[in-house]
Amino acid sequence: MSDAILSVRGLSVRFGTLAAVNDISFEAERGGITSIIGPNGAGKSSLFNLVSGALRPDAGRVIFDGRDVTGRRPDRLLAAGMARSFQITNLFFELSVRENLRLAAQFVEPGSRLGALLRPVGASRAARARVDELTARFALRERLDELAGYLSHGEQRRLEIAVALAARPRLLLLDEPTQGMSHTDTQDTAALIKSLAGELSILLIEHDVDLVMNLSDHVIVMHQGAKLAEGSPQAVRGDPAVQAAYFGEGAHAAAH
Numbered sequence: 001m002s003d004a005i006l007s008v009r010g011l012s013v014r015f016g017t018l019a020a021v022n023d024i025s026f027e028a029e030r031g032g033i034t035s036i037i038g039p040n041g042a043g044k045s046s047l048f049n050l051v052s053g054a055l056r057p058d059a060g061r062v063i064f065d066g067r068d069v070t071g072r073r074p075d076r077l078l079a080a081g082m083a084r085s086f087q088i089t090n091l092f093f094e095l096s097v098r099e100n101l102r103l104a105a106q107f108v109e110p111g112s113r114l115g116a117l118l119r120p121v122g123a124s125r126a127a128r129a130r131v132d133e134l135t136a137r138f139a140l141r142e143r144l145d146e147l148a149g150y151l152s153h154g155e156q157r158r159l160e161i162a163v164a165l166a167a168r169p170r171l172l173l174l175d176e177p178t179q180g181m182s183h184t185d186t187q188d189t190a191a192l193i194k195s196l197a198g199e200l201s202i203l204l205i206e207h208d209v210d211l212v213m214n215l216s217d218h219v220i221v222m223h224q225g226a227k228l229a230e231g232s233p234q235a236v237r238g239d240p241a242v243q244a245a246y247f248g249e250g251a252h253a254a255a256h
């Protein structure tokens with residue numbers, strides 16, 4: 001790939017005797033949507049944890065925008081332009097939608113991180129503008145003063161993506177953003193993700209195979225910690241090894 005925002009080389013991590021991520025290499029194209037699919041337990045979230053610095057690899061490198069960031073902490077990666085949303089929510093439930101977004105938007109402003117956290121709500125004009133922009137785009141404007149804990153599941157998942165975007169990342173990692181969503185919410189979220197591509201680069205973990213095939217420029221298939229296949233959605237779907245391991249009988253039910 002000519003212009004990679006992310007290059008992962010031989011990334012591995014073990015949990016005891018389990019090779020959760022086993023020598024994974026791939027590149028994510030700048031401005032594109034690169035998706036990682038694979039059955040439950042394949043190692044997708046662990047791979048995200050390695051890329052985003054939440055886990056230290058036992059081997060391998062993570063190159064972000066030409067720079068080796070292997071083992072860098074998540075907050076430093078966020079400041080450098082890599083944001084992630086989590087499979088398990090990362091919102092402050094006891095804070096409002098506005099406050100969740102404002103904190104995230106102020107995180108990358110000049111001055112100390114702690115300063116951003118301590119600054120009173122609404123103190124930064126730039127952060128306020130970003131909050132306005134994101135609540136409009138994510139259809140959360142009516143919910144601005146609602147506590148995040150009182151939002152519907154779909155709204156919480158949307159807010160989570162908005163929070164990840166608040167820091168204006170160049171690369172966004174999304175771990176199953178449509179998990180637990182209704183069909184309509186899933187379609188809306190897919191359209192939203194598609195609308196973000198180009199503006200920034202996206203690395204997506206998704207269990208909904210049809211969604212991945214429609215959204216992605218490039219697909220990586222993981223199976224038991226290893227990379228089973230990669231390529232265009234069409235090529236991957238037609239790969240016999242992928243069909244056997246992933247699209248085979250009962251695979252849809254196990255595809256998490």
Ligand SMILES: Nc1ncnc2c1ncn2[C@@H]1O[C@H](COP(=O)(O)OP(=O)(O)O)[C@@H](O)[C@H]1O
Pocket residue numbers: 015018020038039040041042043044045046047256
């Ligand atoms: N912190 C951990 N400690 C021990 N085992 C883990 C840990 N995190 C994940 N695993 C195991 O690693 C494997 C891959 O998990 P995970 O990366 O969550 O897969 P996926 O996201 O593809 O479902 C699973 O067998 C899981 O039980």
Ligand SMILES: [Mg+2]
Pocket residue numbers: 044045046087256
């Ligand atoms: Mg997972």
